[in-house]
Amino acid sequence: MFTVFTRPEAMKDNHTHYCPGCTHGIIHRLVAEAIDELGLRERTVGIAPVGCSVLAYNYFNCDFQEAAHGRAPAFATGIKRVRPDLVVFTYQGDGDLASIGTNEILHSANRGEKFTTIFVNNAVYGMTGGQMAPTTMPNQVTTTTPTGRNVKEVGYPIRVSEMLATLRTPAYVARVAVHRPHYVVQAKKAILKAFRYQVANRCFSFVEVLSTCPTNWGKSPKEACDWLEQNMIPYYPLGEHKLPDRDEP
Amino acid sequence: MFTVFTRPEAMKDNHTHYCPGCTHGIIHRLVAEAIDELGLRERTVGIAPVGCSVLAYNYFNCDFQEAAHGRAPAFATGIKRVRPDLVVFTYQGDGDLASIGTNEILHSANRGEKFTTIFVNNAVYGMTGGQMAPTTMPNQVTTTTPTGRNVKEVGYPIRVSEMLATLRTPAYVARVAVHRPHYVVQAKKAILKAFRYQVANRCFSFVEVLSTCPTNWGKSPKEACDWLEQNMIPYYPLGEHKLPDRDEP
Amino acid sequence: MGKKILMKGCEAIGEAAIRAGCKHYFAYPITPQTEVAEYLARRMPEVGGVFLQAESEVAASNMLFGAAGAGVRVFTSSSSPGISLMSEAISYIAAAELPVVFINIVRSGPGLGGILPAQSDYFQATKGGGHGDYRLLVLAPSSVQEAVDLVMTAFTLADRYRNPIMIIGDGMIGQMMEPVEFHDELASEPPEKSGWATVGCKGRDPVIVKTLYLDPVACHKHNVKLKEKADRMVANEVRGERYNCEGDYRLLLVSYGTMARVCKTAIDELKEQGIEVGMYRPISLFPFPILPIRQEANRPHVQAVLSVELSMGQMVEDVERAVLGARPVHFYGMAGGLVPTPDDVTRAIRELL
């Protein structure tokens, strides 16, 4: 028999602390698989955010740093500038990247830093127990929007990929999802591509992954996947929002 | 005889500390004229940035606060949320708004805060003596890019107006210039419009003004105007980049 | 005076602010005090107030700055790393002489550390995490009830001194539930602020809220003014509690916050065993109760002083300045979220006697 699916080498054999059905786990695995497939494990440095995935280093089998909340892109910039031979990726949540850390991701992208960002958009602050994120959907109930996000009061969700895609500096920017098998397959491709761009020293690469948070959405894992499909996919269109080879004005 | 041009009431009778030919002075006057024309002086609060215009309160004849570097939009948010009856504007340079303070302007715009931002883009850090700004032009020499901005190293200039215009929350976003008389006339209209949107409690309003920095560009005021025309205008297209009434997806 | 209700520290703090007439709150979530925000997200709309989740602590603190400059009562809450991010704004707010209340529900540090109770931000709070010469008035409650009372008092003090006030509680203060009463008589009317607040210049000259003083003489004078204000706080706002200090006790404990409660239990237990230990509990950390502690330490029966903290030794430096060599000053403490039990404290005391 041939084993056609097993834990990638770039993942440690540890149980995760994630809630049942939380798609953080799937995203971890996709990143690890990409690292393995490109043979990068021994020269990769991951940067963990502050968020539910703060303990990512317990699950990835490569060198890791843990950043301050929102600052992973600054870490990655620091590492990549002084050690361009390393492969560096940040793994960040939407509170981390799109709220407190918007400045760092934006300027890293604009400088064209040669690292890869995996941006896990679950429309909520998971770790701190379900507060509104900048990506929280209109009318979505969170602990800090008890009557639902009121767009008249706090605006519409931010589409980070689209925003980064407007920058003139070449980059790879894609949005994917992992709540259905066929999306996972696409997500894997985008992540592989992102790392390839980095390895080729081509550009900054960014993959936004729509993810579920069953716990703070107050839903079962299955319901969470359905909610994501129905609510997030229409607002956050999937696809490649920017390619480094596309000419810009 | 009728006086058809004189100092607006919303400006104090003080000499400015600006360098000769620095267009900060023109922009100040346009804002003051707009405030006067709309009769807002007695309920306006301006927010000064840290930058050459930190002393704006010495020139404007209305209540003022001086923000920490980059944080003027947070100030304005604080004031406007607790005193929606006041008219609030921030006046910010490109180092202030587009570098250290990108997070604050972006999230204020995205929340749809009902204040007005005058964004003075002079492609350099004026106050600290001419370092690179995020808006510095490709190959432009500054004290921190002594051989010219190398876009391969630090990326392309950020077009803030275009970036803010991608946000879903309704807003008024325009880019104008003041280095030639006809541009000044347009600039005045945009600034008036921006304040009108605020007074109508309609949306966040943002006017980017291309401005000269003869001193740090190492040019005479006239040369600076020409340089702006030739280099900045093509990269930073003028016009209204977003209107609150335009429908968004 | 209401009836007692059982409330979680964080929620009681939120409610206390509202009772004190503060209806404006800007903050960014962080454990272990996010419940303040969550409570106010529900409660502020009910009282016509403002709840806004900021994009970061940096933004939140500058929103406070703007709002306080516009003359309203305003506050925030956060925890250690979040307070570090507010350092610049805190220095500015002190410089601009604005009344703002900060609440730090301290977690264990440094860095991301842990989320469990600690008192390791003592230095940051009392010596100024931000740059320049300024002082926060720092108050440290040791029960939910005291937290409520001090929050209400804080707004009065903030207005009186036109100075930022910081309330320091460890994670227990924020997380535990205890019965509380709201003493509405602690609330005060805010003073008239239109003389200096940016409320529009109708009927008067424009006012400017600023911190830049390019002229060194002006800047020096401003610093002298701030120093005089700090001196006034030192003269008028020292707060503290003595416990078991009546008799001829042999050892003086100095401890604050919930750590002081643990010490009380230890003192009670030792008393039963015939060992007398007194305690001074600073309630104001700045101004630090230098004189009362010096006085206690100098009582003839006192052999030594022991500072007990949830840290590796911070307040002990101020205790040394208070005792000034009159008695040996020792330190006992734990960090990282460990809380010494009464037995631990008893053991530490026995080692000194």
Added chain:
Amino acid sequence: MGKKILMKGCEAIGEAAIRAGCKHYFAYPITPQTEVAEYLARRMPEVGGVFLQAESEVAASNMLFGAAGAGVRVFTSSSSPGISLMSEAISYIAAAELPVVFINIVRSGPGLGGILPAQSDYFQATKGGGHGDYRLLVLAPSSVQEAVDLVMTAFTLADRYRNPIMIIGDGMIGQMMEPVEFHDELASEPPEKSGWATVGCKGRDPVIVKTLYLDPVACHKHNVKLKEKADRMVANEVRGERYNCEGDYRLLLVSYGTMARVCKTAIDELKEQGIEVGMYRPISLFPFPILPIRQEANRPHVQAVLSVELSMGQMVEDVERAVLGARPVHFYGMAGGLVPTPDDVTRAIRELL
């Protein structure tokens, strides 16, 4: 050992770092030290190093964090408000035990303050602007030459203790030109770091650079480790200079940085007038030279101690802890960018004698 060249403090600092083997600099401009960045923008490419202008001080300090975690020598420079914005990262870097050199060319505060020389960030530097229990090793030069030497030494100390080091200079240190020599013998080889630095896990298990310790016992132990490190610094790294302390002087000055130079001139002038005043100049602010100062203060002829600072009184608290009541401790200082002249200091001294 090179020949003397006339250099501005800021540029000399930049060059010293390069000579010390540090080729990585991340920073954000701020007066009065932007010249460090401007110098390195030219110089780093020449030596194959990295100069990067960050988008903010928050970003710069976290770039340092990442780069230091990857095992290279790295430094930044800033001034007071910029350092406040780095508080969170500084706490993290100390927690992660990374060698990073910070240079603070202090300007007058609080808030935006002014750009003129000050020493009002003493508290922030020595007691920790950030949250949690950690200590920076803080060095204060009083001439451009000493700045150069201490910068070079700082990289060695940072590696030795795996701890952030801060060099505190006032605006004069940054702005004045003095002749300097680069003592290349002060440079050291960086130790082997691949055991803990994130350089790829080839041939070993992955390493993790982190500061989160959710288990309170682990977090406590980590704090104990940091405390022991601080204790080692206290034992081994106290630095200071005595001036005119040989004879039977009547008053002990304590002063650091360029302020101490002004004091020297005052001491010289008084000596001509037959008045003997001694001075202890702390070079390490943390560890503070408690014992040497205590020793001097206790010499029989000394009547009083005077702390002279460009602040409203910060180091004086540590002087009090050093003197421990043995002699009265006084303070003299100016803030806001004013620098007392030798005459001013002389006058302050005369008032005490």
Added chain:
Amino acid sequence: MQDEVQFAGFGGQGIMLIGKLLAHSAMHEGREVCWLPSYGPEMRGGTAYCTVVLADRPIGSPVISNPRYLVVMNRPSLEKFGPMVKTQGAVVINSSLIPISIDRTDIDVLRIPCNDIAVELGDNRVASMVALGALLGYRTLVDLEGIKELVKETFGKKVKVLNINLLALERGFELGRAFRESRQGGQEEQG
């Protein structure tokens, strides 16, 4: 007089709620109370616990490392906290999920199949109520009726849920009381 109770189990088992009910009703009875949770969802999964202190004078330390009573709903909690219980104290063990017991003779050990009873009553989530009931049946820290009143306030109009909760409390209470009575009998025998 001071009583300390520690409740522990998986997150989601209702640990915090039963602690609060106890604290709340003791307050209504005029006692000093302090409820302290293990807090922070920053760590998913793992063990959740809270301690409740009930006293007749101001409470000193809110941190209780050696409670008199322990209620454990899962195995890791028993292993972690079992050894901490004060001599002469008691532990209520949710035997539905905890196959083991504890090797101490200086405390009372009540093995109550909380989840089994809950499932039997039709709602797995009321297991913690069974445990609380058992504790109160064993030792009358507060009046059961007071707790019931609070439960009524909490679940308000959801009559079905409310009734199951009340039943769970009672079932637990009976088992606790039975244990105490048998134990007293036993002790008498021994004595």
Added chain:
Amino acid sequence: MQDEVQFAGFGGQGIMLIGKLLAHSAMHEGREVCWLPSYGPEMRGGTAYCTVVLADRPIGSPVISNPRYLVVMNRPSLEKFGPMVKTQGAVVINSSLIPISIDRTDIDVLRIPCNDIAVELGDNRVASMVALGALLGYRTLVDLEGIKELVKETFGKKVKVLNINLLALERGFELGRAFRESRQGGQEEQG
């Protein structure tokens, strides 16, 4: 021996440069030196100044409030710093831009039309060189030739600019020396 010189004028008048030249060449002559500017472009316009201390032993205070020599290129500088000059000191006044003089008899006052001379030489910007020359003609703080060498290094191959600068230095030097000689003569007459 310690000499202190303060140079002051508008920003852009070359104040910093002449201060540096003086410091630099004193260093070459083996003296201790310290050059301290008024710094910070955070304030546009206004007065720029620097102080240079030259000494034979380590320099104490770099802050000089009462310099022995003052060179002022504009009126506000004279008004601000004129009163500070030490008794027995001297002030070089750029009379082209400063119509007034100073009401002190305890110092030497050299009125030098720096800008007029500079314009005459063909470059308004060398006014400060004239002033520096005048100071050195009046008091040989450093050797003029050393300064000239430095000027050559500074302006390198821009021969025309270099020559005008050297001429400016010399013209100033002559005027300074002439003043000193007349003054000595005068003093002798008085004495």
Added chain:
Amino acid sequence: MPRIVIDENRCKGCELCVINCPQQILAISREINARGYFPAKVVDPPRCIGCRICAIMCPDVAIQVAVNSAQYSFFEY
């Protein structure tokens, strides 16, 4: 015949494999595991087509898939 192995103790019973298995041959067990979850199990092993979808959807890498011949695959992944 393809073989899938579910690591009972890694599984958190989220059902993502169950709902996505095209053959509908997975189900949640009624027995609780050591960490308090009801894990997934294969109810009809012979019908497994080795498509790997269950494994791909598992957030906890609890599923291994082996096949007799690695020559075919349903999709590139």
Added chain:
Amino acid sequence: MPRIVIDENRCKGCELCVINCPQQILAISREINARGYFPAKVVDPPRCIGCRICAIMCPDVAIQVAVNSAQYSFFEY
């Protein structure tokens, strides 16, 4: 005839008015002002058309413009 007044002491001699005056009737003076600048002046007042362009371009609000009749204006401003 329109009349423009240049406040000599506010003027910093930047020439923005000079280069933009459509009538080319402004020039820089050879006399330095109190703040060290060479201010602008009107060299041929009668030719002024009162278009206000000089004032609009002046960063230092140093120019006032008055006209005999306010009835016409070249552009809305």
